[in-house]
Amino acid sequence: MQGYKSPQKDALFVMNELLGFEKHYADLGFEDASPDMVEAIFSEAAKFSENVLAPINAIGDEIGATWDDGVVTTPPGFKEAYQQYVEGGWPGMTRPHEFGGQALPYSLASTLGEWLSGANHSWAMYPGLSQGCMATLETHGTDEQRKMFLHKLVEGSWTGTMCLTESHCGSDLGMLKCKAEPNTDGSYNLTGSKIFISAGEHDFSENIVHIVIARLPDAPKGTRGISLFVVPKFNVSPEGEKLDRNAVTCGSIEHKMGIKASATCVINFDAAKGYLVGTENRGLNCMFTFMNTARIGTGLEGLSATEAAFQGALKYAKDRLQFRSMKGVKNPDGPADPIINHPDVRRMLLTQKALAEGNRALIIYAMQLVDVTQYSKDDDAKQLAEAKLALLTPIVKAFLTETAQEATSYGMQVYGGHGYIKEWGMEQLARDTRICTMYEGTTGIQAIDLLARKVVGSNGELLNVFVKEVRDYCLSVRDKSQFAAWSNAINTHLDEWQQLTSDVSKRATTNPEELGAASVDYLMYSGYVVVGYFWLKMAVTAQQKLDEGTSDVDFYQAKLHTTKFYFDRMLSRTRSLASAMGSGADNLMSISEEQFLVG
Ligand SMILES: Cc1cc2nc3c(=O)[nH]c(=O)nc-3n(C[C@H](O)[C@H](O)[C@H](O)COP(=O)(O)OP(=O)(O)OC[C@H]3O[C@@H](n4cnc5c(N)ncnc54)[C@H](O)[C@@H]3O)c2cc1C
Numbered sequence: 001m002q003g004y005k006s007p008q009k010d011a012l013f014v015m016n017e018l019l020g021f022e023k024h025y026a027d028l029g030f031e032d033a034s035p036d037m038v039e040a041i042f043s044e045a046a047k048f049s050e051n052v053l054a055p056i057n058a059i060g061d062e063i064g065a066t067w068d069d070g071v072v073t074t075p076p077g078f079k080e081a082y083q084q085y086v087e088g089g090w091p092g093m094t095r096p097h098e099f100g101g102q103a104l105p106y107s108l109a110s111t112l113g114e115w116l117s118g119a120n121h122s123w124a125m126y127p128g129l130s131q132g133c134m135a136t137l138e139t140h141g142t143d144e145q146r147k148m149f150l151h152k153l154v155e156g157s158w159t160g161t162m163c164l165t166e167s168h169c170g171s172d173l174g175m176l177k178c179k180a181e182p183n184t185d186g187s188y189n190l191t192g193s194k195i196f197i198s199a200g201e202h203d204f205s206e207n208i209v210h211i212v213i214a215r216l217p218d219a220p221k222g223t224r225g226i227s228l229f230v231v232p233k234f235n236v237s238p239e240g241e242k243l244d245r246n247a248v249t250c251g252s253i254e255h256k257m258g259i260k261a262s263a264t265c266v267i268n269f270d271a272a273k274g275y276l277v278g279t280e281n282r283g284l285n286c287m288f289t290f291m292n293t294a295r296i297g298t299g300l301e302g303l304s305a306t307e308a309a310f311q312g313a314l315k316y317a318k319d320r321l322q323f324r325s326m327k328g329v330k331n332p333d334g335p336a337d338p339i340i341n342h343p344d345v346r347r348m349l350l351t352q353k354a355l356a357e358g359n360r361a362l363i364i365y366a367m368q369l370v371d372v373t374q375y376s377k378d379d380d381a382k383q384l385a386e387a388k389l390a391l392l393t394p395i396v397k398a399f400l401t402e403t404a405q406e407a408t409s410y411g412m413q414v415y416g417g418h419g420y421i422k423e424w425g426m427e428q429l430a431r432d433t434r435i436c437t438m439y440e441g442t443t444g445i446q447a448i449d450l451l452a453r454k455v456v457g458s459n460g461e462l463l464n465v466f467v468k469e470v471r472d473y474c475l476s477v478r479d480k481s482q483f484a485a486w487s488n489a490i491n492t493h494l495d496e497w498q499q500l501t502s503d504v505s506k507r508a509t510t511n512p513e514e515l516g517a518a519s520v521d522y523l524m525y526s527g528y529v530v531v532g533y534f535w536l537k538m539a540v541t542a543q544q545k546l547d548e549g550t551s552d553v554d555f556y557q558a559k560l561h562t563t564k565f566y567f568d569r570m571l572s573r574t575r576s577l578a579s580a581m582g583s584g585a586d587n588l589m590s591i592s593e594e595q596f597l598v599g
Helices: 008-018 021-027 035-063 078-087 106-119 121-140 143-155 283-319 343-375 379-414 416-420 426-437 443-456 461-477 481-510 513-547 553-582
Strands: 066-068 071-073 158-163 179-182 188-198 207-214 227-232 234-236 242-245 248-253 264-277
Touching: 008 021, 008 035, 008 106, 008 343, 008 513, 021 035, 021 343, 035 078, 035 106, 035 121, 035 426, 066 248, 071 248, 078 121, 106 121, 106 283, 106 343, 121 143, 121 158, 121 207, 121 227, 121 264, 121 283, 121 426, 143 158, 143 207, 143 227, 158 188, 179 264, 188 207, 188 227, 207 264, 207 283, 227 234, 227 283, 283 343, 283 379, 283 426, 343 379, 343 513, 343 553, 379 416, 379 426, 379 443, 379 461, 379 513, 416 426, 443 461, 443 481, 443 513, 461 481, 461 513, 481 513, 481 553, 513 553
Parallel strands: 158 207
Antiparallel strands: 066 071, 179 188, 188 264, 207 227, 227 264, 234 242, 248 264
């Protein structure tokens, strides 16, 4: 987005002042990730996002990726921006030294990922997909496979994809048909067609490494018969050199609502040579290991759109003059007052701000948990982080992307009719971020994962672990009189969250559809409570800073104002969600298919 500013200061506030990242990195042995180093890296990422990616965002939307006879061309400037990204060493930030990476923590690279996507969602998809591919090979690949593929991927001269979806199966991967036949040399021939493959074909890199799920001959039906393969566009020697073309082609790209510069490809495998990654028929288990990070990555895209929409709307609201303020003239030298003076415009701006900053705190916390699960040597700490992350991942994915729809819609609304016009970039943000609630598991699928698999599936244990953290925190600030009301509000919600869980679990023992009927409301309810917890924490931290006599009074007072807005006007959304959840499945299921009459 033109004029986009990377919110470095807020990210550093969350990391350093809220979540103690200096100690966190030191405890995990990341000596290189000192606060100064983090700031220096952030500042370079911010420059790249603002000066290189943001200026080509609108042209990317205008021209889009194009397909001609299997060749995909990205819009002007995209390839050159990727070249700069590679020269900056960004693709390998978190990858091990032995493959040419910088071995920096996951959370560091992910936090700045918000700015790449905020500046240019489409462009950021290409390197984003590569990260999933590298993580899969790093964790599940053999030494030979790592040697073949990782150096070039880490360097960035090759990119990667994740090929799961087929025309007849998206959420329900158990139905997949793509076949893998073993060859005598230990490789496999893959045959089938994948659809909707992001970055499946393009002009950024010399080779594209596809991670593909497929079925072996005689594999069990359903998800127990899915295996994982690595299949390059160009064959690769054991030493990692690019060889002849493999039988992988791009049949077409989709014409779609948004992220037009991101090529969404049909990828055809016609007895293409590939290699098994991990164990036969255990492909989905391998995928689960990086599913958390892929889902957090999509939540981050939602956050980036929320922030960008807020930035655009705020600037416009300060400039646009319409009517006088209800309390009298604010801009005597002008013909009218800036629209930021009108309460309803403030309602929209504060909703965006509360979502951007609250959601940022939540997602950086989730990234901190990922760090612990990946790098900690303390088994207890690791186990605790895994439990919290399991609960929070579907919330991060779905809540941050669902609320991005509201925030980007307000981005347009604050501009009035001008928000609907291309020139300002607000309608592009709304179109681009719309996909985020769908790919990487729809909101419906995240909600079932949260309620049925994580919460009920653990007999409430995963919920209780996180609730304990929040309750302990509320108790610790309860005696600070100015925070008593907010900490009580969160505490009361924790009781209700547990009660709602127990109610729906009970109903589900006689009717399993109760879980599906409650799930999305349950997820959104959880999101508002969890973000409320982070707003409470931010308010306490901000007050401490003000008490210490900080010179940055506006920044911290804004946190207190926004906390008040969140508790007064946003947390109360839980009322209607709790009521919908409590109403049960019958009002959804009793109408017959035939009675869904049209007209
Ligand atoms: C732009 C774009 C990029 C993409 N990139 C990739 C990629 O890189 N790699 C890749 O493999 N795929 C990719 N996808 C595919 C994407 O992940 C799938 O579209 C998504 O998983 C949903 O699958 P589906 O479209 O088949 O919808 P379906 O699974 O058919 O779902 C349709 C609707 O039914 C609901 N539903 C289904 N089952 C249930 C249930 N049990 N309970 C409640 N509701 C249910 C869903 O929530 C949804 O609302 C991409 C898609 C798009 C559009």
